[in-house]
Amino acid sequence: MSAQSPVTEFTERFRPHVLSLFRIVVGLLFACHGASSLFGVLGGAMGKGLTVPAGSWPGWYAAVIQLVGGVLVMVGLGTRSAAFISSGSMAYAYFSAHAGTALWPLQNGGELSALFCWAFLLLVFTGPGVWSLDRLFFGARRPAEAGAGTPREPSAV
Template identity: 65%
Template sequence: MSTRLQQAQPYALGLFRIVTGLLFLCHGASSLFGYFGKEAVSGGTWPGWYAAVIELVGGALIMLGLGTRVAALISSGSMAYAYFTVHQENGLFPIENGGELSVMFCWAFLLIVFTGPGALALDQLFTSRAPAEEAPEVRDGREAVSA
């Protein structure tokens, strides 16, 4: 059972990245363009408009798996900033201050920073590496000679 789960892990991470990126992209689109019944923020206003741009662009990059770790790090930081500057003044815990979404996005993106994009990412098209040469076997401080 565990080997099947291990084989599926890159695909589970990839699907997690795609869904989380899509949700973040939708959040940014709703803030920038007034989609999904939300009022659009005014262009160039701090921090709302800049946050919405990060959400839209970061969400798209994360969803596609392009520059994933950098986009996820910036997006995670953006959500941490949102939590501490907007939500935390209304209460200590996210359930009190309405910051659950910011906290979840922050930690989800931080997870992506450390795990990478998983399968189905465009990053893989640009970072295709030749298989690494096998390291020689070392015994007692000397390389083993193979026949």
């Protein structure tokens, strides 16, 4: 058995809580983009106070995914599924709207799409964390989730 450093003990102890905060912030920011495009709030579509016409492809559908997916991820309900769909929509946005103009996201204006895509993909694999409606309604589904945040002993082979 190896002793852990104080920094490792601290980060392991708070990992589930920080993961929940990460999920909440990412979901909130994503939902704000959807609300902006659908309702013209927070500056509206493209910062011009406009809304995306209902049913228009792909803008309106993307905005609905952003609003609904963002809210679901933010509250932690159906987190993995909502994050998977949200990640896919951002990958589509990146490759359809940005990647054709330049190689790097910094050059083609796709940083936000790329960051949201990878953040949601991370949430697909990590799950919602401890502060979520998924956990409240369904509890920890696997033994690994029940002990989240506590260091585990390496298994004997």
